[in-house]
Amino acid sequence: MDRFYLENVAKYHSLLGRLDPTPRPRVSTGKxxxxxxxxxxxxxLPEDEDFPSAIFPRKIEKNVVDIHDLYNHPKGIPILKSFDxxxxxxxxxxxxxxxxxxxxxxxxxxxxxxxxxxxxxxxxxxxxxxxxxxxxxxxxxxxxxxxxxxxxxxxxxxxxxxxxxxxxxxxxxxxxxxxxxxxxxxxxxxxxxxxxxxxxxxxxxxxxxxxxxxxxxxxxxxxxxxxxxxxxxxxxxxxxxxxxxxxxxxxxxxxxxxxxxxxxxxxxxxxxxxxxxxxxxxxxxxxxxxxxxxxxxxxxxxxxxxxxxxxxxxxxxxxxxxxxxxxxxxxxxxxxxxxxxxxxxxxxxxxxxxxxxxxxxxxPPVGKTEYDPAVPMTWDNAQVREWIEKNSGSTAILPHVLAPRETGAQLLALSDTEFEYRCQKCPGVKLAQARAFRLKLWELHVDAQHGKKD
Incomplete structure (x- = not known):
């Protein structure tokens, strides 16, 4: 098979050039x-590699790749088979x-x-x-x-x-x-x-x-x-x-x-x-x-x-x-x-x-929840970071340290030890402040659950 690929490298590049530049998008069923x-x-790909690359990450669809294989058709004409x-x-x-x-x-x-x-x-x-x-x-x-x-x-x-x-x-x-x-x-x-x-x-x-x-x-x-x-x-x-x-x-x-x-x-x-x-x-x-x-x-x-x-x-x-x-x-x-x-x-x-x-x-995807600043469960990561920055106190708890990618729901799901550990990685933050900050978040969450919004 290696010999077939080597003999048809030029054909492979030619077939790649004829592909539709906008492949059919994949339909995501969740996250x-x-x-x-x-x-x-x-x-x-090593510099001395004799074979071209067959993997092509999509530029528009993040985390999706196309793989183009050269198929040795029984009629003797190489054809391209694509997979994503x-x-x-x-x-x-x-x-x-x-x-x-x-x-x-x-x-x-x-x-x-x-x-x-x-x-x-x-x-x-x-x-x-x-x-x-x-x-x-x-x-x-x-x-x-x-x-x-x-x-x-x-x-x-x-x-x-x-x-x-x-x-x-x-x-x-x-x-x-x-x-x-x-x-x-x-x-x-x-x-x-x-x-x-x-x-x-x-x-x-x-x-x-x-x-x-x-x-x-x-x-x-x-x-x-x-x-x-x-x-x-x-x-x-x-x-x-x-x-x-x-x-x-x-x-x-x-x-x-x-x-x-x-x-x-x-x-x-x-x-x-x-x-x-x-x-x-x-x-x-x-x-x-x-x-x-x-x-x-x-x-x-x-x-x-x-x-x-x-x-x-x-x-x-x-x-x-x-x-x-x-x-x-x-x-x-x-x-x-x-x-x-x-x-x-x-x-x-x-x-x-x-x-x-x-x-x-x-x-499975859920219906989009409308953002509410008083309801942590509705926050995305950017909104979580904004709340941390505004509410952490004089000794700042760094948003990118406490919540590098978490949503409000994911931040609430952190164990108390992990939440406090992340807070204490910030310069000058002590255990007492970390605990008080977690309590502040949970008080907001509990109030939201009971319909008490400031």
């Missing part, structure tokens, strides 16, 4: 929920990992710091920049945790394991085998894995680099060292004062590739590929069911808790508490689908976007 975001990253996909966040070839961190991951750090469970998955074909993206995000998280902590000491622990099929290994102990055993409460424990107490940023980054060197890899046509296992970095933040903790998972999923990408087609490699595909399929089901349960709970609190098939894969058994809809702990999940724009990789790229679209759980 992303507050606890689940699916993004996609398009890696830069949509995600919640799209990062083009000019985007940096820092952009992705600030947009998708930065909120997971305070969320975890305050006792929540935050999870990031990176998925994609080998050679799509997936492992590079996760490694850089892990470094940004290390900097945020160890350098930007608010007043008050908490303990930060880190464990990094490798899952290859049903086998598990400790990447911080030179790939020592460990066991996955379920305790009396139904939680899968990593028996034998070392949990390292982190003292500073450099120590954390050094451990991350050390773990990367012990990943299970194998050669493919696309990558001399393709990840053939799931790497799970678990960061546990313990509060000694309350004996509670938050969990942040940063997960580099095994590289997905078709049979044409595999350099060796032995029985072990084929079985390995089959196990990876099964685990990714189960993961997709678990993520979707949990996201659907969260959306349903917000609209129908009495709805029956759905069944989540987490026992069907070692990966999802380890992450059971991330997917358990009966859990009372708040969870937020981010998925980043990494793709290579090359025409030669158009097949795996379409599969990656299909996987990303299947993970999206959209909240």
């Amino acid at each position: 992303a929920g507050p606890n689940m975001v699916v993004g996609a990253r398009i890696r830069p 996909y949509e995600v919640d966040r799209l990062y083009g070839q000019d985007s940096t990992t820092k952009d992705i961190y600030q947009d998708l991951v930065t909120d997971l750090v305070p969320f975890t710091w305050n006792g929540g469970i935050g999870t990031l998955f990176a998925y994609g074909q080998t050679g799509s920049g997936k492992t590079y993206t996760v490694s850089r995000l892990e470094e940004f998280v290390a900097e945020a945790l160890m350098e930007d902590n608010p007043a008050g000491e908490k303990e930060v622990y880190m464990t990094i394991i490798d899952l290859a099929g049903n086998a598990a290994f400790d990447l911080l102990a030179e790939r020592k085998p460990i066991s996955l055993l379920e305790d009396s409460l139904g939680t899968t424990q990593l028996v034998g894995a070392e949990e390292h107490l982190i003292h500073d940023k450099d120590e954390m980054i050094n451990l991350i680099h050390s773990a990367t060197s012990f990943r299970q890899t194998a050669a493919t046509f696309k990558n001399d060292a393709s990840s053939r296992s799931h790497a799970i970095c678990r960061i546990r933040i313990r509060d000694p004062a309350t004996n509670s903790d938050g969990l942040l998972y940063l997960i580099d999923l095994a590289g997905s590739e078709g049979a044409r990408d595999i350099a060796s087609h032995g029985a072990d490699r084929m079985r390995e590929t089959r196990e990876i595909n099964i685990s990714l399929s189960v993961l997709k089901d678990c993520i979707r069911i949990r996201a659907q349960a969260d959306t349903a709970a917000a609209t129908s609190p009495d709805k029956t808790v759905p069944y989540v098939p987490f026992r069907q894969s070692a990966l999802t058994r380890v992450l059971k508490h991330v997917f358990d809809p009966a859990s009372t702990r708040p969870c937020k999940t981010v998925v980043i689908a990494c793709v290579n724009p090359s025409l030669a990789d158009v097949g795996p790229t379409k599969n990656t976007f299909r996987f990303a679209e299947m993970l999206r759980v959209l909240v």
Whole structure:
């Protein structure tokens, strides 16, 4: 197929030039929920790449891409086949990992710091920049945790394991085998894995680099060292004062590739590929069911808790508490689908976007609510920021820190600890002021609910 593409590059460009510059718009059926975001990253096309780009982000419709494939028609005349996909966040070839961190991951750090469970998955074909993206995000998280902590000491622990099929290994102990055993409460424990107490940023980054060197890899046509296992970095933040903790998972999923990408087609490699595909399929089901349960709970609190098939894969058994809809702990999940724009990789790229679209759980649109300055539930983000700026007091609570993207309803949904934590990130703001400001917002909300408007 690569030869067909190379022989018809000029034809491909010619067909692209005949396309309608205004493709049919996609009809959105809702927007992303507050606890689940699916993004996609398009890696830069290498300068020495022989194939043209097949991915074209739309300029008018944000987060929508067109993919144009060259089809080898039986009549011998190459034709163009076009596909379009949509995600919640799209990062083009000019985007940096820092952009992705600030947009998708930065909120997971305070969320975890305050006792929540935050999870990031990176998925994609080998050679799509997936492992590079996760490694850089892990470094940004290390900097945020160890350098930007608010007043008050908490303990930060880190464990990094490798899952290859049903086998598990400790990447911080030179790939020592460990066991996955379920305790009396139904939680899968990593028996034998070392949990390292982190003292500073450099120590954390050094451990991350050390773990990367012990990943299970194998050669493919696309990558001399393709990840053939799931790497799970678990960061546990313990509060000694309350004996509670938050969990942040940063997960580099095994590289997905078709049979044409595999350099060796032995029985072990084929079985390995089959196990990876099964685990990714189960993961997709678990993520979707949990996201659907969260959306349903917000609209129908009495709805029956759905069944989540987490026992069907070692990966999802380890992450059971991330997917358990009966859990009372708040969870937020981010998925980043990494793709290579090359025409030669158009097949795996379409599969990656299909996987990303299947993970999206959209909240149905509701009728537009008329803005009322006395009713916080009607505020958009700009109106939230305006209210914060006017009402925070002499020691300013910065609107972009407290509500970087939240609407009034989402600001009210923040836990008291997360609300107060964000306020205290502003210079000079103390806990008492943060609590008083949250109380002021809630008094306004309660008055609005009872029809008392000033």
